[in-house]
Amino acid sequence: MDYSTKNIKKFVYSHYFYGGVRQALGALVPAMVLLGLFDLPVLGLAATFGAMCVSIVDQPGPVRHRKNEMLGCAVLGAATAGITALATPYAWGLWFTVIGLCFFLSLLSVFGRKGGLIGFACMLLMTLTMHSTFTPAQALLHTLVTIAGGLWYTGFSLVVTRLQWYRQEQQAIAACIFASAEYLEVKARFYDPDTKLDDNYQQLIVRQAAVAEQQEAARDVVLRELPRAASEGMDARRGRMFKMFIDIVDLHETVVAVHTDYELLRRVFAGSDLLVFFHDLLHKLALDTEAVGLAITQDQITHRHINVKAELRAIEYEIDQLKKADFPKLEPEAYTALIWTFRRARNAAKILDRLHRDTDPASDGEASSLKMDASLRRFLSKQDFSPARITSNLKLSSPNFRHALRVTLAVAIGMTLSSEWLIPHHIMHSYWIVLTIVVIMKPGFSLSKQRNIHRLTGTLIGCGLVLALLSFVDNTFILFAAMMLAAVMGNSLVQLYYLASATFNTTFVLLAFHFIAPGSLSVIGERALDTLVGSIIALGCSYFLPYWEYRLIKPTVQRAIAANRNYLSASQQLVATGIAQPADDFEYRLARKNVHIAFGNFANSFYRMMLEPRSKQRSVAELNNLVIQNHELAAQIGAAAPLLATLPAMPAPLAGVTRRIEGILDDAVKGTPDTRDDTEVLRELARELDGAVSEAETAGSVDGDTVNTLRQLVFQLKQMVKTSLSIRRSAAFARLPA
Numbered sequence: 001m002d003y004s005t006k007n008i009k010k011f012v013y014s015h016y017f018y019g020g021v022r023q024a025l026g027a028l029v030p031a032m033v034l035l036g037l038f039d040l041p042v043l044g045l046a047a048t049f050g051a052m053c054v055s056i057v058d059q060p061g062p063v064r065h066r067k068n069e070m071l072g073c074a075v076l077g078a079a080t081a082g083i084t085a086l087a088t089p090y091a092w093g094l095w096f097t098v099i100g101l102c103f104f105l106s107l108l109s110v111f112g113r114k115g116g117l118i119g120f121a122c123m124l125l126m127t128l129t130m131h132s133t134f135t136p137a138q139a140l141l142h143t144l145v146t147i148a149g150g151l152w153y154t155g156f157s158l159v160v161t162r163l164q165w166y167r168q169e170q171q172a173i174a175a176c177i178f179a180s181a182e183y184l185e186v187k188a189r190f191y192d193p194d195t196k197l198d199d200n201y202q203q204l205i206v207r208q209a210a211v212a213e214q215q216e217a218a219r220d221v222v223l224r225e226l227p228r229a230a231s232e233g234m235d236a237r238r239g240r241m242f243k244m245f246i247d248i249v250d251l252h253e254t255v256v257a258v259h260t261d262y263e264l265l266r267r268v269f270a271g272s273d274l275l276v277f278f279h280d281l282l283h284k285l286a287l288d289t290e291a292v293g294l295a296i297t298q299d300q301i302t303h304r305h306i307n308v309k310a311e312l313r314a315i316e317y318e319i320d321q322l323k324k325a326d327f328p329k330l331e332p333e334a335y336t337a338l339i340w341t342f343r344r345a346r347n348a349a350k351i352l353d354r355l356h357r358d359t360d361p362a363s364d365g366e367a368s369s370l371k372m373d374a375s376l377r378r379f380l381s382k383q384d385f386s387p388a389r390i391t392s393n394l395k396l397s398s399p400n401f402r403h404a405l406r407v408t409l410a411v412a413i414g415m416t417l418s419s420e421w422l423i424p425h426h427i428m429h430s431y432w433i434v435l436t437i438v439v440i441m442k443p444g445f446s447l448s449k450q451r452n453i454h455r456l457t458g459t460l461i462g463c464g465l466v467l468a469l470l471s472f473v474d475n476t477f478i479l480f481a482a483m484m485l486a487a488v489m490g491n492s493l494v495q496l497y498y499l500a501s502a503t504f505n506t507t508f509v510l511l512a513f514h515f516i517a518p519g520s521l522s523v524i525g526e527r528a529l530d531t532l533v534g535s536i537i538a539l540g541c542s543y544f545l546p547y548w549e550y551r552l553i554k555p556t557v558q559r560a561i562a563a564n565r566n567y568l569s570a571s572q573q574l575v576a577t578g579i580a581q582p583a584d585d586f587e588y589r590l591a592r593k594n595v596h597i598a599f600g601n602f603a604n605s606f607y608r609m610m611l612e613p614r615s616k617q618r619s620v621a622e623l624n625n626l627v628i629q630n631h632e633l634a635a636q637i638g639a640a641a642p643l644l645a646t647l648p649a650m651p652a653p654l655a656g657v658t659r660r661i662e663g664i665l666d667d668a669v670k671g672t673p674d675t676r677d678d679t680e681v682l683r684e685l686a687r688e689l690d691g692a693v694s695e696a697e698t699a700g701s702v703d704g705d706t707v708n709t710l711r712q713l714v715f716q717l718k719q720m721v722k723t724s725l726s727i728r729r730s731a732a733f734a735r736l737p738a
Contacts, residue, residue, distance in 0.1 A: 006290075006294075009294065010178065010293075010294065010297070011492075011496075013171075013174075013294070013297035013298055014171060014174070014175065014297065015060050015168065015171035015172065015175065016492050016493070016495060016496055017488075017492045018167070018168075018171060019058070019059070019060065019491065019492065020488045020489065020490075020491035020492025020493075021488050021492075022055075022058070022157060022160055023055040023056075023058060023491040024484065024487040024488045024490075024491055025156075026051055026055055026058075026152075026153040026156045026157060027048055027051040027052040027055045027153065027487075028048060028484075028487060029051075029152075029156070030044060030047035030048050030050075030051055030149050030152060031044040031045060031047065031048035032044075034047060043141075043145050046081075046142050046145040046146050046149065047145050047146070047148060047149030047152070048149060049081070049125055049128050049129070049146060049149065050074065050077060050078065050081070050125070050145070050146035050147060050148065050149030050150040050152075050153075051149040051150060051152055051153035052124075052125075052149075052153075053073060053074075053077040053121040053122065053124060053125040053146075053150060054070050054073050054074050054077065054121070054149075054150040054153040054154055054157075055153055055157075055491070056073075056117055056120065056121040056124070057069045057070060057073045057114065057117045057118050057121055058070060058153070058157050059114075059117070060168070060171070060172060060217060060221065061217065061220060061221065062220050062221060062224040063158070063161055063162075063165075063224075064224065065114075065220075066157070066158075066161070067154070067158060069114055069117075069118065070150075070153070070154040070157065070158075071151075071154055072118065072385075073118045073121055073122070073150065074147055074150030074151055074153075074154055075147065075150075076118065076122050077121060077122045077125045077146065077147075077150055078143050078144075078146045078147035078150060079143075080101060080105070080122040080123075080125055080126050080129075081125050081126065081129045081142060081143055081146045082139060082140070082142070082143035082146075083097060083101065084097060084098065084101065084126045084129040084130050085129055085132075085134040085138070085139035085142050085143065086134070086136065086139045088129075088130060088132065088133045088134050088139075089133055089134070089135075091419070094130060095412075095415055095416075095419075098126060098130060098411060098415060098434070099408055099411060099412050099415075101122075101123070101126055102123060102126075102404075102407050102408050102411045102438075103404050103405070103407070103408045104404075105119040105120075105122050105123045105126075106119055106123070106400075106403055106404035106407040106408070107119070107390055107393065107400060107401065107404040108390075109400045109403060109404075109443050110389045110390055110393045110398075110400045111384070111385055111389060115385070116442075116443070120438065120439075123438045124435070124438060124439075125146070127431050127434050127435045127438055128431070128435075129142070130431055130434070131431040166237050166238075166241075167299075168221065169221055169222055169238070169241045170241070170296050170297060170299065171297060172214075172217060172218040172221040172222065173218055173222070173241055173244050173245055173248065173296055174293040174294075174296045174297045175214045175217070175218065175293075176211070176214040176215055176217075176218040176245070176248050177248050177289060177290070177292055177293035177296065177355075178214075178290060178293045179207070179210045179211045179213075179214040179215075180211055180248060180251060180252045180255070180289055181286045181287075181289035181290040181293060182207050182210070182286075183204070183207040183208060183210075183211050183252065183255065184255055184282055184285055184286035184289055185282075185283065185286040186200060186203045186204045186207050187204065187255060187258060187259075187282055187286075188278075188279050188280075188281075188282035188283040188286060189279070190262045191262075191265075191275045191276075191278040191279035191282070192275075192279050193266055193270070193275065197262055197263065201628050201631075204631070205603050205627050205628065205631060206603070206607070208256075208596070208599065208600070208603070208631060209599070209600040209603040209604055211252055211596070212596040212597055212599065212600035213600060215248075215249060215252070215593075215596065216593075216597060218245055219245065219593070222238075222241050222242055222245045223242070223245075236361075237361075240358060240361070243358050244296070244355065244358045244359075247351055247354050247355050247358060248355065249589075250351055251289070251348060251351040251352060251355065253592065253638050254344055254347050254348045254351060254638075255282075255285075255344075255348050256634065256635045256638050257344050257635055257638040257639035257641075258282075258341055258344045258345055258348070258635075258639075259631075259632060259635030259636070259639070260337045260340065260341050261333075261337055261719070264333065264334055264337060265334065265337060265338065265341075268331055268334040269334075269338075272318070273314070273318065274315065274318050274338070277311050277314045277315045277318070278311075278315065278341070278342075278345070280311050281308055281311035281312065281315070281345055282345065284306050284307075284308050284311065285308060285345070285348055285349060285352060287306050288304065288305075288306040288308075288352055289352060289355075291305065291306065292352070292355045292356060292359065295359050296359060300359065301359050301360045301361075302356055302359045303356060304352075304353065304356050308349050312345075312346060312349070315342050316342075319338065319339070319342065322335065322338075333715065336711060336712060336715040337715065339712070340639065340712055340715065340716075344639065396545075399443060399547035399551075399552065400443065402545045402546070402547050403441075403442075403443040403547075405544070405545055406441060406541050406542065406544050406545060406546075407437070407438070407441050407541075409541050409544055410437045410441055410537050410538055410540075410541035411434055411437055411438070413537050413541070414433040414434045414436075414437050414533075414534060414537050415433075415434060417433065417533065417537075418431070418433045418434070418530075432526070432527060432530035432531065432534070433530045433533050433534045433537070434534070435530075435534070436455065436459075436530060436531050436533075436534025436535060436538070437534045437537055437538050437541075439451070439455060440452050440455050440534065440535065440538040441538050441541070441542070444549065444608055445542055445546050445548065445549075445612050445616075446549070446608045446609075446611030446612050447608070448538065448539075448542045449539070449542065449611070450498075450611070451498065452535050452538055452539050452542075454498045454499040454502055455498075455502050455531065455535060456531055456532065456535045457499055457502070458498070458499045458500070458501070458502025458503040458505075458506060459502060459503075459506045459527065459528060459531040460528055460531075461503045461506075462502070462503045462504070462505070462506025462507045462510065463506060463510065463524045463525075463527055463528045465503070465507055466506070466507055466510040466511060466514075466524055467524055469482060469507075469511075470514060479511060479514070479515075480515070482507070482511060483507075483508055483511035483512060483515070485504075486504040486505070486507040486508035486511065487504075487508045489501075489504040490502075490504035490505035490507075490508055506527065509527070510523065510524055510527060546616075548609070548612060548616040549605060549608045549609035549612055549616075550609055550616065550617065550618040550619075550736060550737070551737050552605060553602075553605045553606065553609060553623065553736060554734075554736040554737065556598070556601050556602040556605045557602055557623070557626060557731065557734070557736070558669050559598045559601070559602070560595075560598045560599050560601070560602040560626075560630045561626075561630065561665055561668050561669050561727060561731065562598075562665075562669050563591070563594050563595040563597075563598035563599070564595055564630060564633050564634055564637065564665060565662055565665040565666065565669070566591050566594065566595070567591045567592060567594075567595040567634065567637050568637050568658065568661060568662060568665070568720075569591075569662065570587045570588045570590070570591035570592075571588055571591075571637055571640060571641040571644055572644060572650065572655075572658060573587060573588065574588055574641055574642075574644045574645040575644050575645065575647050575649065575650045585645075588641065592638070595634050595637075596634070599630055599631060599634060602626075602627065602630065603627050606623050606624070606627055609623075618734075618735060618736055619733070619734040619735050619736060622730045622731075622733050622734040623730075623734060625726065625730040626727060626730045626731065626734070629723050629726050629727045629730060630727065632719075632723050633720060633723045633724060633727065636716050636719045636720045636723060637720065639716050640713055640716040640717065640720070643709050643712055643713040643716065644713065646709055647706070647709060647710075647713070648706070651692050651696070651710070653688045653689065653691060653692035653695075654689065654692055654710075654713065654714070654717065656688065657685050657688055657689055657717055657721065658717070660685060660721075661717075661720050661721060661724050664721075664724040664725060664727075664728050665724055665727065665728070667728050668724070668727045668728040668731040668732075669731075671731050671732055671734070672732065673728065673729065673732035674728065678725040678726075678728075678729060681721075681725060682721055682722060682725060685717075685718075685721045686718055686721070689714040689717055689718060690714070692710065692714065693707070693710050693711055693714050696710050
């Protein structure tokens with residue numbers, strides 16, 4: 001991790017830290033009230049367990065979704081705790097109850113990430129309940145207190161959200177801006193001749209997937225809270241957040257379109273200052289974008305302190321020198337790529353100026369008439385918790401079903417070991433083995449393996465920290481402050497840096513046990529031992545009925561290619577529109593959103609496969625090419641879109657070539673190669689495109705600006721043909737199960 005002052009500031013003002021504070025306070029208040037004021041430690045822990053269960057699913061997102069998820073988790077968690085508590089007097093009954101609950105709750109991963117979080121939270125509550133023995137009356141009381149704790153946290157979180165809604169929207173927008181700034185920084189390195197193109201492409205793909213994820217999250221938060229009708233009125237700040245979101249999406253799309261033939265530019269302009277100027281220009285734009293994000297998180301008005309005029313004028317001067325040297329005729333493709341890249345970078349600087357203005361409250365009111373209509377709803381994600389999704393996955397071919405079986409087997413082994421072998425040594429804390437298994441095991445092999453290493457390492461570090469802390473610190477206030485800090489940081493870092501999160505969580509748990517039972521350090525060793533045992537069991541069971549990523553990746557490849565195909569079709573609807581009004585390019589924006597999401601899913605699936613054993617990786621070279629090629633094609637379509645919008649009509653040869661590209665992509669989705677040689681197809685289509693430009697140049701009715709636009713569009717279409725042929729070839733050679 002980068003511990004610079006700037007990044008620490010980004011973290012402190014981020015939704016990660018904000019959410020960590022909210023989760024820690026909401027979960028610990030019931031225990032502090034019931035224990036500190038009423039001396040009811042048992043009920044205090046039960047209420048805190050219920051609140052902690054719900055806090056796990058309290059992730060950034062639309063308020064309506066969060067409310068449904070937290071209420072559902074509170075009810076299901078209390079039911080889980082009640083069933084577990086009733087079974088505790090019976091050893092075999094508890095064994096079968098826990099096994100059955102683990103299978104059902106693990107199967108909730110069929111509902112996606114949020115379903116998996118609800119299942120994990122309930123299993124965590126089950127584990128924390130199983131270590132005590134309850135009578136029926138105690139089990140009922142425990143269940144009621146648990147659901148009370150869950151409902152307390154739900155109400156607490158919703159009240160905080162209502163009071164701080166503007167802050168949360170700012171954080172969502174800022175996260176989106178930071179992701180785009182990181183993408184821009186990687187983009188700048190393409191103009192550094194010392195940077196390897198292939199390595200930089202890999203980093204660019206990762207950043208693009210992160211941008212798509214953050215844009216989707218921000219879109220859900222910002223759009224879903226718009227008023228249902230214009231007559232309802234809207235807070236001017238909400239309109240400003242909407243404008244910021246639109247501008248950052250446009251900025252990212254413009255930066256993506258800066259993509260060009262970097263090998264060509266490096267070869268033609270080797271040793272030229274142009275590459276240095278472009279690198280510095282994009283680097284400064286990245287820094288300025290990040291500055292806007294920081295200002296938004298701190299609710300400050302920002303003004304442009306990073307000036308790019310020098311780089312823009314230097315590039316303009318170099319272009320003028322090239323014109324005088326008759327460079328456009330000597331290297332027409334390189335010159336077209338240069339001009340197009342410069343114009344898009346200049347447009348990015350203009351959009352960044354708009355973002356700076358958006359931070360000023362004086363810009364409020366321009367979007368005050370916004371409302372949530374049927375068209376905007378199509379941009380939003382939807383919740384689907386239909387029971388049919390569970391029943392349809394009750395088969396061995398389902399990855400979620402296999403995951404549930406793996407978790408069930410691991411927990412069964414863990415309970416057997418802890419009850420038969422380890423119970424004489426630490427009867428009170430043997431449930432930590434099951435807890436470790438539940439925390440570590442995830443549907444994907446690579447994520448489970450990574451979690452295993454981080455959990456074990458973090459636990460050992462946390463045990464060492466607590467041992468040192470208890471050995472040298474006697475002040476109760478300092479120890480309590482350390483426990484609270486650990487609780488906040490453990491929640492804050494769980495998505496950013498899991499190893500550190502595991503360290504802080506271990507520190508929090510051990511310090512909490514110190515306050516409950518002071519003077520005993522044996523619990524530290526027991527924690528380390530149980531984590532080691534649980535990690536070994538989890539790792540071993542990860543190889544039971546695994547569903548390797550290569551079996552899941554083909555549909556994501558097909559969806560990514562199909563999304564690009566639809567993106568190209570939508571871009572052709574922009575002809576003669578000028579993209580002047582949002583309504584004019586609604587379908588285009590929707591297609592652009594879908595292509596980024598589909599690409600992000602494909603890229604993430606590919607990188608998960610690369611973390612799995614080498615023997616379980618398939619068609620690595622072809623899939624790596626497809627990841628890069630799909631990103632290139634999306635960038636080329638984005639670059640062509642504004643050119644299409646300025647054309648009065650689509651020339652017939654160009655329309656014919658776009659239909660050919662769509663056909664090539666349709667073949668790629670099916671995985672069927674063409675019988676003709678790709679080089680021959682490329683030459684044929686290039687001749688058609690060049691002919692269209694020549695015809696426009698000789699026609700007296702076509703003005704010079706339109707001819708220049710056609711030249712740039714033809715360059716982009718040639719790149720699209722080349723990329724789409726490469727996609728079809730890679731898709732045909734990829735050997736993946738259906």
